[in-house]
Amino acid sequence: MEGYISDSLYNTGRKRNSLINRRIIMRVLGVLLWVEVCMLLTCVGVAWLYQESDGWAFLLSAGITGVAASLLILAGRGAERRMSKRDGYCVAALTWVLFSLFGMLPFLLSHSVATPGEAFFETMSGFTTTGATIMDDIDTQSHAILFWRSLTHWIGGLGIVFFAIAILPAFSDGSNLQLFSAEAVGVTHDKIHPKVSTMARWLWTIYLILTVSETILLRLGGMGWFDSVCHTFATVATGGFSTKQASVAYWNSPYIEYVIAIFMILAGINFSLYFSCLKGKFGKIWRDEETRWFLGSILSVTLIIAIALVWKNGYAPEEAFRKALFQVVTLHTSTGFATDDYMLWPPFTWLLLVYAMLAGGCTGSTSGGIKNLRLLIMTKGIRNHFRKLLHPNAVMQIRVNRQAVPSNVVLTVAIFICLYLACVFVSWILFMLMGVNFTEAFGVCVSSMGNAGLALGMFGPAYSWSALPELGKWLSSFLMLLGRLEMFAVMLMFYSAFWKNR
Numbered sequence: 001m002e003g004y005i006s007d008s009l010y011n012t013g014r015k016r017n018s019l020i021n022r023r024i025i026m027r028v029l030g031v032l033l034w035v036e037v038c039m040l041l042t043c044v045g046v047a048w049l050y051q052e053s054d055g056w057a058f059l060l061s062a063g064i065t066g067v068a069a070s071l072l073i074l075a076g077r078g079a080e081r082r083m084s085k086r087d088g089y090c091v092a093a094l095t096w097v098l099f100s101l102f103g104m105l106p107f108l109l110s111h112s113v114a115t116p117g118e119a120f121f122e123t124m125s126g127f128t129t130t131g132a133t134i135m136d137d138i139d140t141q142s143h144a145i146l147f148w149r150s151l152t153h154w155i156g157g158l159g160i161v162f163f164a165i166a167i168l169p170a171f172s173d174g175s176n177l178q179l180f181s182a183e184a185v186g187v188t189h190d191k192i193h194p195k196v197s198t199m200a201r202w203l204w205t206i207y208l209i210l211t212v213s214e215t216i217l218l219r220l221g222g223m224g225w226f227d228s229v230c231h232t233f234a235t236v237a238t239g240g241f242s243t244k245q246a247s248v249a250y251w252n253s254p255y256i257e258y259v260i261a262i263f264m265i266l267a268g269i270n271f272s273l274y275f276s277c278l279k280g281k282f283g284k285i286w287r288d289e290e291t292r293w294f295l296g297s298i299l300s301v302t303l304i305i306a307i308a309l310v311w312k313n314g315y316a317p318e319e320a321f322r323k324a325l326f327q328v329v330t331l332h333t334s335t336g337f338a339t340d341d342y343m344l345w346p347p348f349t350w351l352l353l354v355y356a357m358l359a360g361g362c363t364g365s366t367s368g369g370i371k372n373l374r375l376l377i378m379t380k381g382i383r384n385h386f387r388k389l390l391h392p393n394a395v396m397q398i399r400v401n402r403q404a405v406p407s408n409v410v411l412t413v414a415i416f417i418c419l420y421l422a423c424v425f426v427s428w429i430l431f432m433l434m435g436v437n438f439t440e441a442f443g444v445c446v447s448s449m450g451n452a453g454l455a456l457g458m459f460g461p462a463y464s465w466s467a468l469p470e471l472g473k474w475l476s477s478f479l480m481l482l483g484r485l486e487m488f489a490v491m492l493m494f495y496s497a498f499w500k501n502r
Contacts, residue, residue, distance in 0.1 A: 020090060020499065024083050027076025028091050029098060032164050033069035036099055037062045039151055043106070047144035054110040054142050061105035068102065086498065092489050095160050096481055100124040103152060112145050121465070121473040126152030127160065128484035129366060131240020131336030131453030134466040134473065138245045143226060149241045150230035156484075157237025157366040158207055158271075165200040206274045210236045214263045221255045235263045238366045240336020240453040247338040247461070248326075257322055257339055261329045268294065268333035268361030289400050290362050290373040294332075297372065301356060302328045305349045312346045327461075332356040334368035336453020338461035350456060354443070357452045368451030368483050370420055374413045377405055381414075419487060424449055427479055434469045444468065448479035 040062035047055030083091075103126070104119035106112070113119045118134045125132045126149050133149075135141065155163055211232050218228035227243050234241050244250035248260060269291055276284040285291055302325045309320035323340040330337045331353050342353060360369015377398055384396040398405045424445045431441035443456030444465075454461050459468070468476060482490050492498045 021079065021083060021087050023076045023079035025076070025087055025090050025094070026072045027079045028083070029094060030069045030072030030074075030076060032091075032095050032160065033065055033072065033098060033102065035155075035160070035164050036102055037066045037069060039155065040065060040106070040148075042151065043144045043148045046147045047142065050143040052142045052144055054106075054144055057106045057109035058144060058148070060109060061102065064105060065102040089489050089492050089498075092161060092485060093481075093493050096124075096127060096484065099127055099160055100477070103127065103148075106145065106148055110142070110145060112141060115470065117470045117473045118466075121477050122149070123152060124477040124480050125453070126239070126241060127156035128451050128480040129153050129156050129237045129239040129334070129368070130448065130451040130480045130483075131234065132447065132455075132459075132465045132476070132480075133241065133453075134464055134468070136245070136464050136466055138243065146230060146243045147226075150233040150239075150243075153237040153239030153241055154211070154233035157239065157267075158203060162200055163204070165197055202275055202278075203271050206271055206278070207236060210263065210266060214259065217259045218256060221251075221253060221259060223251065223256065231260065232263075234337070235260055235335065236267045236366065238264060238267050238333045238335040238361065238368070238451075240330070242337060249339045254318075254322055257326050260337060261326050264329045264333045264335050264337075265295070265298065267335075268329075268365050268367045270362045270364035271366075272364050287401070290376055293376050294362050294372045297356075297359060298325075298328055298332050301332070301352050305345070305352060308346050308349055313344075327353065328356055331452055331454060332359060332367075332369075333361045333365075334450050334452045338454060341460065341462045343457065343460045343462065354446060354456075357446050357450045357454075360450055368449075370417060370450075373400070374417060376400060377410060377413050378417060381410060416486070416488075420449065423479070423482060423487065427475060430475060431472055434472050434475075436469070436472060444472070444476060445479065448476045449483040451480060451483050 040058045043058040044055045044062065047053075047058065100120055100123045103123040104116070107119040107122055108116065113122060113134065121132075121134055124130070131153070138146070214232040214235055215225075215228045218231060219225060223231065230241070230243050231248070233239070240247075242248065242250075248257060269285065270288065273285045273288055273291065276282075302321065305324040305328065306315075306317075306320040309315040309324060310317055313320075315323065326337070326339045327342050329335070334357070342349065358370055359375055360371055361367020363371045363373045377400065380398045380400075384398060387396060388394060398410055424442075427445045427449075428441050431444055432438065436444065437457070440455065440457040440459055444459055447453060447455040447459070455465075459465050465473075465476070
């Protein structure tokens with residue numbers, strides 16, 4: 001769940017200049033890990049339901065995770081209930097790493113994957129809703145493993161910490177605010193309720209409504225209940241893990257493709273706007289400039305590619321529109337499903353799809369990428385700069401939804417985009433040093449940072465990412481984390497001043 005919280009909201013907790021409070025960090029991490037224990041036990045139930053033998057792998061994983069969680073809580077005894085902004089950033093970054101480290105145990109214990117690097121990659125890809133997989137034998141995996149992959153998507157969609165805030169009354173609202181603020185970094189976020197825990201419950205209610213609705217619609221389209229639930233988890237979280245190696249193309253159903261495409265779009269829109277709909281303010285969605293930009297971008301790119309598919313590849317008009325729409329939406333929302341191999345499309349369409357990967361979804365959605373609001377702000381900033389050249393004395397402000405965007409927010413957006421592209425460029429070089437070729441290295445970088453799940457060439461929709469070098473899997477996992485937490489929360493951990501008392 002992405003969002004921007006004003007600095008004025010951070011004035012709770014201990015003195016802002018204090019050192020890291022290790023006890024409260026360990027206590028919170030311990031409590032959060034118990035959420036993962038419950039997730040693992042759910043998969044034990046799935047294995048029992050389908051009478052599969054790998055339930056022991058999840059049970060043992062739950063036991064190991066539970067012991068670690070208990071030790072962390074024990075080490076955090078006596079910690080004060082409030083935390084600083086720095087503590088929140090530590091919890092946010094460490095939570096995703098710990099969840100991936102313990103979450104990879106079922107893959108290793110059940111021998112679903114071969115190496116720790118592959119297991120960590122698969123788990124991080126799940127929790128960050130990237131959807132890239134190293135599995136070449138998905139159809140032969142057990143129901144428990146497949147459900148675990150989808151469940152990691154669903155919990156990671158709105159955010160692991162945000163999920164815990166919604167269901168656990170373990171912390172004061174001041175601590176909840178620090179946790180939410182650290183995990184939900186971004187451009188803007190409508191605070192729909194004064195209490196963070198109440199806001200989390202409302203947004204998770206909306207999330208559940210989307211989940212139940214899509215599951216029923218997919219079941220009506222011919223999917224089994226298990227596949228419907230797993231694909232819904234991946235769709236509303238904009239993740240992309242499928243229960244089939246051929247992804248959504250396995251069903252060869254226009255109905256299923258349209259249903260999933262529609263729900264991917266819904267998941268790519270700011271969830272706060274749906275709360276307004278629950279209050280009867282339905283027009284607020286269309287009046288939102290970012291939403292109009294996002295939908296207009298999807299439609300424009302889809303039409304261009306559809307025309308190219310009819311003209312160059314001989315597709316029928318409806319099929320061309322459907323295939324183009326699905327692939328554009330799955331990349332624009334950083335989901336990662338596939339119904340066609342776009343590497344067989346005209347090469348210029350690949351650039352349009354890369355743009356979709358970079359743009360991502362809307363702020364406040366489950367999507368990754370740069371976010372359309374940042375692109376909208378930068379576009380308006382460029383337009384104002386040209387106007388300023390013509391009218392040097394004019395006073396011009398960037399306005400979004402009729403509200404002026406503060407200059408410090410514009411600067412932060414510009415820094416974010418520059419840093420985002422710099423990370424792509426540096427990692428691009430690193431992947432090429434590992435032996436990945438020019439085009440494919442670029443695709444992997446953009447896809448990992450944008451949590452898109454699909455890349456180019458041999459990492460495109462027709463292949464898994466198993467051919468990525470072992471070191472490349474670890475680097476890709478790190479990029480997924482960077483993209484999911486929008487860089488700053490992770491990079492602060494490597495900034496020496498962050499650990500110093502001022």
